[in-house]
Amino acid sequence: MTISNIGAARDDLDAALREGGPVVVDIVSVDETDLTFIQLIESARRKAAGTGRDFRLRHPAGGAVLEVLRRGGFLDDDETSERAKFWLQGTAQ
Numbered sequence: 675m676t677i678s679n680i681g682a683a684r685d686d687l688d689a690a691l692r693e694g695g696p697v698v699v700d701i702v703s704v705d706e707t708d709l710t711f712i713q714l715i716e717s718a719r720r721k722a723a724g725t726g727r728d729f730r731l732r733h734p735a736g737g738a739v740l741e742v743l744r745r746g747g748f749l750d751d752d753e754t755s756e757r758a759k760f761w762l763q764g765t766a767q
Contacts, residue, residue: 675704675711683711687718696728707738709746716748719760734763 675683690697699715722729735743740761743749749758 675714676706676708677710680710680714684714687714691718691721691727691729696730697722698730698732700732701735701739702733704739705737707742709742712739712742712746712748716757731760731763734765735761 687697687699697718699718701715704711719729743761749761753759753762
């Protein structure tokens, strides 16, 4: 997921958030990404939290996603933050 193809992911997330029930995002097959994808997921996570919706990843972030999270400063030294808990799901990275 990069800026060149983020539109479809945004549309899918918007549709899922308009429906009812939990939203589970599977990022395991994301092998190329940039900050636009991370920002999209973060925005959707916050929107869901603001409405009391369950929004989670099917698997902890790894590979390209984890690298962009680190480079972008989304994972700070505090792995107990809500953001770190969401992305890492309690796994040591």
